[in-house]
Amino acid sequence: MANEYIIREKYLVIANDFNAAGDASASIKTTLKKIGVNSALVRRISIAAYEAELNIAIHSEGGEMVLLMNKEDIILQANDHGPGIPDVSLAMKEGYSTAPETARMLGFGAGMGLPNMKRCASDFQITSEVGKGTNIQMVFKVA
Amino acid sequence: MQYFHSVTLDQTKCKGCTNCLRKCPTEAIRVREGKAMIIPQRCIDCGECIRTCPYHAKVATTDDFASINKFQYRIALPAPALYGQFKSTQSIQQILSGLLGVGFDEVYEVARGADVVSKAVAAKLGATDNKPLISSACPAVVRLIQVRFPELIGNIVDVLSPMEVAAKNAKEEFCEKHKVPVESVGVFFITPCPAKMTSVRNPIGLKKSYVDGAISIVEIYGLLSAHMKRSDFTFGGPNASLKGIGWANSGGEISAVGNSSALAVDGIHEVIQVLEEIENGKLPNLTYFEGLACHGGCMGGPLTFENAYVAKNRLRTLMARAAEREPEIQITAKEEQQDISFAQYIAEQPAMKLDENITKAMYMLENIERITAELPGMDCGSCGAPTCRALAEDIVKGNATEMDCVFRLKERVKNLAQQMIDLSNMKK
Numbered sequence: 199m200a201n202e203y204i205i206r207e208k209y210l211v212i213a214n215d216f217n218a219a220g221d222a223s224a225s226i227k228t229t230l231k232k233i234g235v236n237s238a239l240v241r242r243i244s245i246a247a248y249e250a251e252l253n254i255a256i257h258s259e260g261g262e263m264v265l266l267m268n269k270e271d272i273i274l275q276a277n278d279h280g281p282g283i284p285d286v287s288l289a290m291k292e293g294y295s296t297a298p299e300t301a302r303m304l305g306f307g308a309g310m311g312l313p314n315m316k317r318c319a320s321d322f323q324i325t326s327e328v329g330k331g332t333n334i335q336m337v338f339k340v341a
Numbered sequence: 342m343q344y345f346h347s348v349t350l351d352q353t354k355c356k357g358c359t360n361c362l363r364k365c366p367t368e369a370i371r372v373r374e375g376k377a378m379i380i381p382q383r384c385i386d387c388g389e390c391i392r393t394c395p396y397h398a399k400v401a402t403t404d405d406f407a408s409i410n411k412f413q414y415r416i417a418l419p420a421p422a423l424y425g426q427f428k429s430t431q432s433i434q435q436i437l438s439g440l441l442g443v444g445f446d447e448v449y450e451v452a453r454g455a456d457v458v459s460k461a462v463a464a465k466l467g468a469t470d471n472k473p474l475i476s477s478a479c480p481a482v483v484r485l486i487q488v489r490f491p492e493l494i495g496n497i498v499d500v501l502s503p504m505e506v507a508a509k510n511a512k513e514e515f516c517e518k519h520k521v522p523v524e525s526v527g528v529f530f531i532t533p534c535p536a537k538m539t540s541v542r543n544p545i546g547l548k549k550s551y552v553d554g555a556i557s558i559v560e561i562y563g564l565l566s567a568h569m570k571r572s573d574f575t576f577g578g579p580n581a582s583l584k585g586i587g588w589a590n591s592g593g594e595i596s597a598v599g600n601s602s603a604l605a606v607d608g609i610h611e612v613i614q615v616l617e618e619i620e621n622g623k624l625p626n627l628t629y630f631e632g633l634a635c636h637g638g639c640m641g642g643p644l645t646f647e648n649a650y651v652a653k654n655r656l657r658t659l660m661a662r663a664a665e666r667e668p669e670i671q672i673t674a675k676e677e678q679q680d681i682s683f684a685q686y687i688a689e690q691p692a693m694k695l696d697e698n699i700t701k702a703m704y705m706l707e708n709i710e711r712i713t714a715e716l717p718g719m720d721c722g723s724c725g726a727p728t729c730r731a732l733a734e735d736i737v738k739g740n741a742t743e744m745d746c747v748f749r750l751k752e753r754v755k756n757l758a759q760q761m762i763d764l765s766n767m768k769k
C-alpha cells in the first residue's frame with residue numbers, strides 16, 4: 199500500500215519573503231530527523247527542499263511545499279501558482295538563471311537549484327504551464 | 342559506559358522557574374514536579390543554562406584543585422583564555438609562573454598545542470575535497486553535531502583538539518626530560534567551560550584522553566592571583582606563538598590556520614543557524630568552519646572569571662607586549678610531523694529521533710502534529726516543556742499528559758464546573 203502516507207505535511211511559501219524563506223525546509227528537516235531517516239538521506243532531501251522552497255520564494259507568485267512519507271518513500275512536492283516556466287529544459291540547464299538583482303545580492307542565481315534537485319532525488323518530475331504554475335515532485339527511497 | 346556530563350542540576354537551589362527551558366539549544370531541559378531535569382542524551386554541556394539560571398542551580402562539575410595531589414608530578418595546561426582573566430598582569434609569563442607557584446611542577450601551554458593543530462588543519466585542508474571542514478576544537482559544537490546534525494559528522498576535521506595535543510606532548514616531554522614513568526605524571530587542563538571537562542571523560546577522536554583532570558578557571562582564580570603577585574618568576578614562557586594564543590578568541594583559529602574562505606561563528610544559537618545553512622548546501626564556497634559555543638569564543642566560557650570583552654581587551658594588551666619578543670615562536674619539525682589525526686571516528690548520537698522503528702516514529706510524529714494543533718501554541722513553558730510542540734512530543738512518548746498544559750487544565754476544570762452546575766440544576 200505504497201500510496202498510503204503516514205506523514206502528510208504542508209507548508210506555505212510566500213513570494214519574495216526572504217525572512218521566512220528556508221522555514222519550510224527547516225521544518226521538513228526536523229521532521230526527517232525526528233523520524234530517524236538516515237543522515238545521508240536527510241542531507242540530500244534538505245538540499246533539494248531548500249532549493250525548491252527558494253525557487254518558489256524567488257521566481258514564483260507563491261505556493262506550497264508538501265511532504266508525504268511512508269516506510270518506503272519520501273515524496274517532496276513543490277507547487278506554485280504562477281507564472282510558470284516557458285522553457286523547462288532550458289531552466290534545467292546548469293547555470294541558467296533569470297534571478298533578479300535582489301536575489302543575486304543575497305547569493306542566489308547560480309542557476310544550480312533545479313539541477314541540484316534532480317541530482318538529489320531518486321526520481322524528479324517537473325511540469326510547468328505559463329500562466330498557471332510549476333509543479334515539482336521528487337521521490338526519495340527510504341530503504 | 343555511561344556518558345558523563347559536567348553540567349548538572351543542584352536540586353536544592355532549583356525553583357522550577359522555567360528560565361532555562363527556552364535557552365537550551367537542544368531542548369534538553371524539562372521541569373517536572375517543580376524541578377528542572379536534564380535529558381542526558383540531548384545535553385551538549387554548552388553551559389547556556391548555567392548562564393541563564395538566576396538561582397545558580399545549574400552547575401558544572403569539574404575536578405577539585407586538590408585532585409592534583411593524586412599524582413607525584415603535575416603539569417598545568419592553561420587554556421589561553423586564562424591569560425585575559427587578571428586585572429594587573431604584567432605579562433603572560435607572570436601567569437604561567439603563578440601556576441608553578443600554586444603547586445604544578447610544569448606548565449605546558451594549550452596555545453602551543455594550538456600551534457601544532459593549526460599546521461595540521463592547514464595540511465588537511467590542502468588535501469581534501471570535503472567541504473567545508475568543521476573545527477573539532479569546541480566540544481560543545483562537536484556534540485551538537487553528533488546529536489542534532491549527524492549528517493555533518495563526516496565534515497569534522499579529524500585532528501585532535503589543542504588540549505589533547507598539548508597534553509600528549511606535555512607528558513612525553515616531561516617523562517623524557519625527567520626520566521619518570523608516565524603513570525606518575527598528571528596533566529590538568531585549566532578549563533573555561535564544562536564542555537571541555539566532559540570531553541576529558543568522553544574523549545573526542547580517541548579512546549582515552551591524555552588529560553587527567555580539568556580544573557575550572559573560576560576555581561583556581563583566587564589562589565593563582567595570590568601567587569602571581571610574588572615576583573620570583575620561574576617560568577620561561579610563553580612558548581606559543583601569538584596566533585596560538587589567539588585561539589582564545591572567536592576567529593583566532595581561522596586566522597592561525599590561514600584560509601581565506603573560512604568562517605568563524607560564536608554563540609551556540611548562531612552556530613546552529615550556520616550549520617543549518619551548511620546542511621542545506623547553501624555555503625558551497627566555504628572551506629573551513631570554526632564554530633564556538635560561547636559568545637566571544639573561549640574567553641566567554643561559562644567558567645571564566647572575567648567578562649569576555651574585558652578579558653579580550655586585556656589579552657590584546659598582553660599579546661602586544663609579547664609581540665615585542667623576537668623572533669616569533671615556531672613549532673619544531675618533530676611537532677609538525679607527529680600524527681595527531683583521530684584514532685577513533687566520532688559516532689552519531691542522534692537524540693532527536695522518536696523511535697528506532699521508522700514506521701512507529703512516523704505514527705508518533707503524526708500524533709504529535711495532532712496534539713500540537715490542539716495546544717494553545719503560546720510556548721509559555723508552564724507545562725515544563727520548552728514549547729507546546731515539545732510537550733506534545735513528551736505526551737506521545739508517555740512522559741507527560743495534556744493536563745500538564747495549564748490552559749487545557751483550566752478548560753477541563755471549567756467544563757467540570759459547568760457539569761456540576763448543570764447537574765445540580767437538574768436535581769432542583
Ligand SMILES: Nc1ncnc2c1ncn2[C@@H]1O[C@H](COP(=O)(O)OP(=O)(O)OP(=O)(O)O)[C@@H](O)[C@H]1O
Pocket residue numbers: 249253254256257258278280281282283289290294295296297305306307308309310311312313332
Ligand atoms: N517555481 C518557479 N517558477 C518560475 N520560474 C522558475 C521556478 N523555478 C525555477 N524557475 C526558472 O528556472 C531558472 C533556473 O532555476 P534554478 O533553481 O536552477 O536556478 P536559480 O534559482 O536561478 O539559481 P540558484 O537556484 O542557483 O540560486 C530560474 O532562474 C527561473 O527562471
Ligand code: SF4
Pocket residue numbers: 348364365366367368369370379383384385386387388389390391
Ligand atoms: S548545558 Fe546546554 S545542552 Fe545541556 S541542558 Fe544546559 S543548555 Fe541544554
Ligand code: SF4
Pocket residue numbers: 387478479480481482533534535536537633634635638639640641642643
Ligand atoms: S567556545 Fe570554548 S569555552 Fe565555550 S564551550 Fe566551546 S571550548 Fe568551551
Ligand SMILES: [Mg+2]
Pocket residue numbers: 249252253307310311312
Ligand atoms: Mg533556484
